[in-house]
Amino acid sequence: MIEIIIFIGLQGAGKSTFYRTHFAETHALVSKDLMRNNKRPARRQAFLIAEHLKAGTSLVVDNTNPTRGDRQDIIEIAPDYQAKIIGYYFDSQIADCLTRNRQREGKARVPDYALYMTRNKLVPPDYSEGFHRLFQVKIAENPGTFEIHPWVQEEKLGPESI
Template sequence: MEIVLFIGLQGSGKSSFYRERFAATHVHVSKDLWPNARKREARQRRLIAEALAQGRSVVVDNTHPLLAERAPLIAIGREKGARVVGYAFESDLETCLARNAGRVGRARVPDKALYITRRKLQWPSYAEGFDVLFHVRVDPRGGFHVREWREGDESERLRSPDA
């Protein structure tokens, strides 16, 4: 049983990655699924805790740019005895903006949301309590390249230009 946290900009491929790699095995929890709900954070935590209590693995598919946003979710995982896994999605802002522009309806977020997330983005570290971390890059020809995260992966190609 595990809790998987996705970390990356809107449009970086997180939901596609979920569908490709986890849809058959993990409960999908995302605040995007209830855009108008009040107390979305509390609802998310409740759904995660319920799934883990039932012995079901969970993917939390949100941007999670800040350590402070990830910490309570990691704590829930620890409390429920789950393995804590993180996937950091390489985030080329221009590509994410282009993918976002192709979205329709509520799936499309204002461009300024991507700029805000990019500015806030703090890349993960094992020190946060992850059991394992992965670096994900979208392959322009389709699919994903995944490798284990190495401390220092928050290098120039991953860091925000505003950092």
């Protein structure tokens, strides 16, 4: 079955590294970070998602996707292609994300205020949005590794826990 995997989390939470270590060989990558010169990145993203799905290719949407609305725009595409929708919520501390972000260079680094803005908008995912499966991801103590746990719906993660 074709999958749309949606990453959810702050900048610097490990999303892109997680893609490279877990999905790069099996899933295409769609990221607004790769569309910096596009005046309508959301429209371009929807087009690319549909093109991958038409081709029968599973994909990862590697953006912050902090709000239900951001995610809904992606989720609404899936039924036309019978795609399974899987979410990965990157549980992280803002201090850790700020540190990792400051280690980035060039356009990969975002201003500190961008992380605070994302944190203030961040709404943890919920199965009611249309996800078939949800997971919680944390960066593990060993560099480049992650802890992955099935999502527990009752968990209330959000800006206050970040």
